[in-house]
Amino acid sequence: MLLTKLLLEKPTILLLDEPTNYLDVEHIQWLQNYLQNYENAFILISHDMEFLNSVVNVIYHIEQAVLTRYTGDYHQFQAAYEVKKAQAAKAYERQQQEIERMEDFIQRNKARVATRGMANSRAKRLEKMEILEKPKEYIKPTFGFKEGRTPSRFIVEAFGLQLGYDEPLTRPVDFQIERNKKIAIRGVNGLGKTTLLKTILGLLKPVSGELVKGEFLQVGYFAQEDTPSNSETALDYIWNEYPAMTNAEVRAALARCGLTNEHITSQMRVLSGGENAKVRLCKLMQNKYNVLVLDEPTNHLDVYAKEELSRALRDFKGTIVLVSHEPEFYQGWVTDIWNIEDWTTKIV
Structure with missing residues (x-):
């Protein structure tokens, strides 16, 4: 709107x-x-x-903290950026080798009368040299989801299920989610994608119909938005959920998700959307699950984090139910794509 x-x-x-x-x-x-x-x-x-x-x-x-302008589309930017990054790394390495050679020459020749002048000259050149800063590598996250025990064959079975609140959003539908299936749910907004997830999780009651859950389910849920208390730090957010973890273990887990010490000790409310999402994904990765229910997990994530999350979900051996508006994120690893528009009672 x-x-x-x-x-x-x-x-x-x-x-x-x-x-x-x-x-x-x-x-x-x-x-x-x-x-x-x-x-x-x-x-x-x-x-x-x-x-x-x-x-x-x-x-x-x-x-x-440096702003650089590139002409062209995103793919052209990526190519130019990689070239620039490689050039900067080579320039830094060459300068470090030159500095090492100069310092070695100065050390070997400053005490000898015959070569002291050359050593002093090199020392002055070294003092005047504009030292290149070592290129800093982007901290890429490493995601991985722990797998729980094997559940029953069917995760959920729906019979005449109607989703909604006061009024139904869908016609009565029957469906099954079988063990180890990876399902992407798509469709225009407002038709019940999040409502479907919350109904499967038991957070919402269906308007009508029956939803039968399987046995031995260990379900992990990533909500589209989360609102931790304002004063809660990223460290506290994980620690409060897993108090048996040591301070070092929590910090290491958050660092693997691409977060710096500054992020780890910052309040959740001041973190960017992407940093907040990484913290919440970190919490999800500390427990064992055989079912992952994910509602728009790529919102706010940067390109590298999206690629890593896609890889981690591809490697996960359990069941996944995913809502996403980015087909390129899940292409190649989902087993089924459901379009919620096929179920709706609304005019699309």
Whole structure:
């Protein structure tokens, strides 16, 4: 609604902060077409590679508090960035080797009268040299989900199930989720994707029908949004859930998810959306599950974190029920794709 209101005002410049978060595939396509035909300038922040690649022709990349301009789409930026990063690493390595040679020459020759002048000259050159800063590597996360015991053949079975609150969102449907299936749920917003997940989890009662759960289920849930207490740090957020872990173990677990010491000791409310998501994923990874229920887990995550999460879910041997608006995230490892639009009572 806010985005529609903004666009109807016909601004001369658009400032968009993660506009595709919470949008379904159809509305992302609509926004993509709108921006491709937009006559004025826009600046957007996004971690959606495919979306960026389709609408931008200039990229400003922020790294280590330095803003660098690249021309071209996202794929062209990636190629140019990798070249620049490799060049910076080689330049740093060459300079370090030169410094080492100069320091060795100075040490060997400063005491000899015949070569002291050359040693002093090298020392002055070394003092005046502009030392290159060592390129800092992006802290890439490592995700992995612990697998629980083998559950019964069917995780859930639905008979005449209608989803909704006061009014039904869907017609009566029958379905089964079989052990080790990996299911992606798609469809436009407002038709019941999150409602389906909450009904499967038992957080919502169906309007009608029956939902039968299997045996020996160990279910891990990643909600679309979470609201930890304002004063709770990332460290406390994990520790309160797993008090048996030591301080060092909690810190190591968060660090594996790509979080720095500053992030670990910061309150959850001041972390960015991506940092917050990494903390919540970290909590999910500390227990054993045979079923993962994930509601838009890629919202706010950067490109590297998305790729790593996709790999971790591909490697997970249990059952996955996933809501996602990014087909490129789950392509290649889901076994089934359900379209909630096939169940709806609404006009789509």
